[in-house]
Amino acid sequence: MNKELLHTKLVRELIAQIASGSFADGARLPAERKLCRQYNLSRGTVRQAFYDLEKLGIIKIKAGSGAYVQKVSQKKLPTNFLPQDFASVSFSDIIYARKAIETAAITLACERIDSQQLLQLENLIEKMEHSKENLLDFFKFDMEFHQVIIHASGNMPLITAFGSIAEYHKYSQVFSSIHEDEVDFAVSYHKKMLSALRDRDIKNAAKAINRHLEHTEQISKITKQKDISA
Amino acid sequence: MNKELLHTKLVRELIAQIASGSFADGARLPAERKLCRQYNLSRGTVRQAFYDLEKLGIIKIKAGSGAYVQKVSQKKLPTNFLPQDFASVSFSDIIYARKAIETAAITLACERIDSQQLLQLENLIEKMEHSKENLLDFFKFDMEFHQVIIHASGNMPLITAFGSIAEYHKYSQVFSSIHEDEVDFAVSYHKKMLSALRDRDIKNAAKAINRHLEHTEQISKITKQKDISA
DNA sequence: CCAGATTGGTATATAAATTATACCAATTAT
DNA sequence: ATAATTGGTATAATTTATATACCAATCTGG
Numbered sequence: 001m002n003k004e005l006l007h008t009k010l011v012r013e014l015i016a017q018i019a020s021g022s023f024a025d026g027a028r029l030p031a032e033r034k035l036c037r038q039y040n041l042s043r044g045t046v047r048q049a050f051y052d053l054e055k056l057g058i059i060k061i062k063a064g065s066g067a068y069v070q071k072v073s074q075k076k077l078p079t080n081f082l083p084q085d086f087a088s089v090s091f092s093d094i095i096y097a098r099k100a101i102e103t104a105a106i107t108l109a110c111e112r113i114d115s116q117q118l119l120q121l122e123n124l125i126e127k128m129e130h131s132k133e134n135l136l137d138f139f140k141f142d143m144e145f146h147q148v149i150i151h152a153s154g155n156m157p158l159i160t161a162f163g164s165i166a167e168y169h170k171y172s173q174v175f176s177s178i179h180e181d182e183v184d185f186a187v188s189y190h191k192k193m194l195s196a197l198r199d200r201d202i203k204n205a206a207k208a209i210n211r212h213l214e215h216t217e218q219i220s221k222i223t224k225q226k227d228i229s230a
Numbered sequence: 231m232n233k234e235l236l237h238t239k240l241v242r243e244l245i246a247q248i249a250s251g252s253f254a255d256g257a258r259l260p261a262e263r264k265l266c267r268q269y270n271l272s273r274g275t276v277r278q279a280f281y282d283l284e285k286l287g288i289i290k291i292k293a294g295s296g297a298y299v300q301k302v303s304q305k306k307l308p309t310n311f312l313p314q315d316f317a318s319v320s321f322s323d324i325i326y327a328r329k330a331i332e333t334a335a336i337t338l339a340c341e342r343i344d345s346q347q348l349l350q351l352e353n354l355i356e357k358m359e360h361s362k363e364n365l366l367d368f369f370k371f372d373m374e375f376h377q378v379i380i381h382a383s384g385n386m387p388l389i390t391a392f393g394s395i396a397e398y399h400k401y402s403q404v405f406s407s408i409h410e411d412e413v414d415f416a417v418s419y420h421k422k423m424l425s426a427l428r429d430r431d432i433k434n435a436a437k438a439i440n441r442h443l444e445h446t447e448q449i450s451k452i453t454k455q456k457d458i459s460a
Numbered sequence: 461c462c463a464g465a466t467t468g469g470t471a472t473a474t475a476a477a478t479t480a481t482a483c484c485a486a487t488t489a490t
Numbered sequence: 491a492t493a494a495t496t497g498g499t500a501t502a503a504t505t506t507a508t509a510t511a512c513c514a515a516t517c518t519g520g
Contacts, residue, residue: 034508042509101331156398161392161395261497294495294498
């Protein structure tokens with residue numbers, strides 16, 4: 001039984017946030033003292049996490065100024081900072097699992113989603129449309145959209161299951177470049193999901209989320225081929 | 231960010247094992263020193279876990295002899311020893327999520343399962359047939375069966391997702407009595423799953439696992455009605 | 461440009477959790 | 491009956507994490 005060191009947890013959390021677009025390359029992380037309040041940790045622990053992140057080459061600390069994100073993508077991270085068995089996980093595996101869980105979730109969400117959550121989805125689509133140039137933001141809003149749907153299902157085991165998969169998904173972003181082509185298609189799929197949820201139309205909601213995920217997988221394959229041929 | 235105390239982790243682990251049938255009422259838990267080796271913990275930590283379990287009324291410690299399992303079912307456990315948000319989880323929620331994940335998993339398993347895993351399933355069915363009188367054992371073999379299928383899918387995110395749900399499932403056993411009626415039906419469903427996996431027959435494999443889970447849910451509803459009317 | 465606020469760097473005392481040993485008394489096994 | 495095993499107890503050392511305090515570099519607003 002391994003002790004989960006707090007600063008290691010924080011390292012993982014921050015890597016996930018960086019990978020999922022909360023902080024772009026060159027951006028400054030929140031100040032140490034701010035993270036202390038945010039995560040209820042002492043400063044020593046936060047500093048230990050920062051030290052690890054700098055050793056990993058993920059941030060560069062400047063005294064008196066702050067901690068700045070370096071390029072994270074394509075870095076090889078030690079396994080103890082990665083989700084379990086991350087090496088053996090392909091992007092297709094993640095999409096396959098997401099399809100299973102999210103289809104089940106959106107089916108329930110069609111019956112249970114409330115007007116406030118529908119509004120959230122609407123706002124997120126708007127934000128996505130305004131983030132076509134900032135793909136990191138776009139990705140972040142996309143994930144939030146899916147999180148809202150999962151939570152609207154009201155099914156705790158599904159929520160937990162999705163959480164564990166989202167962990168893999170976030171980290172996979174660290175290793176794959178962002179795909180510009182995805183944006184317009186993705187927005188249209190999300191609009192379809194939203195209107196299907198409004199209409200309580202299970203079939204179309206499921207269809208939309210599956211197509212969206214399949215499209216995401218296709219794009220990633222194309223991107224990888226580019227990487228290989230380059 | 232909360233520190234996960236090691237002895238609390240062990241308490242959870244042991245409750246899950248008891249609930250999922252590894253130790254029956256009256257059975258003796260492994261000796262403290264044995265658990266130390268098994269989980270790589272110091273004796274002080276194991277003893278702390280034992281102390282918590284005794285306070286919870288789950289075990290009774292006899293000096294010089296051992297720790298003996300008391301009746302666990304229907305006990306109300308403090309939330310810090312339960313999976314996250316366990317209170318808001320119904321058995322139906324768990325079954326719904328399991329259907330989503332296990333259907334996806336058995337579909338992959340039909341293509342990927344190897345002869346050794348098929349043999350494991352065969353042996354587990356045999357064990358189930360010999361455990362009709364010992365429902366705790368039966369439940370344990372049932373879960374092992376499903377674990378083999380999930381692992382045969384070779385999809386790590388699905389494996390992880392199932393793990394998080396299994397946690398809920400194990401604990402739900404603590405609160406519901408075991409259902410004798412389930413046994414014969416369950417065996418037949420598992421046989422159908424095995425033969426479908428052998429034939430690489432995705433449709434029938436999926437059908438069998440869904441019917442099995444639906445049946446499990448039905449039984450639990452009946453059991454609860456009995457509880458209410460009693 | 462300057463003054464005050466903010467930021468990372470450093471040191472230290474403290475508390476909590478965990479490990480590692482050792483020995484005892486009760487129970488169990490041979 | 492004797493040896494092995496088991497839980498009970500005590501203690502010292504180590505590892506983690508918290509809580510403060512103060513410094514120097516940097517940033518910010520007037």
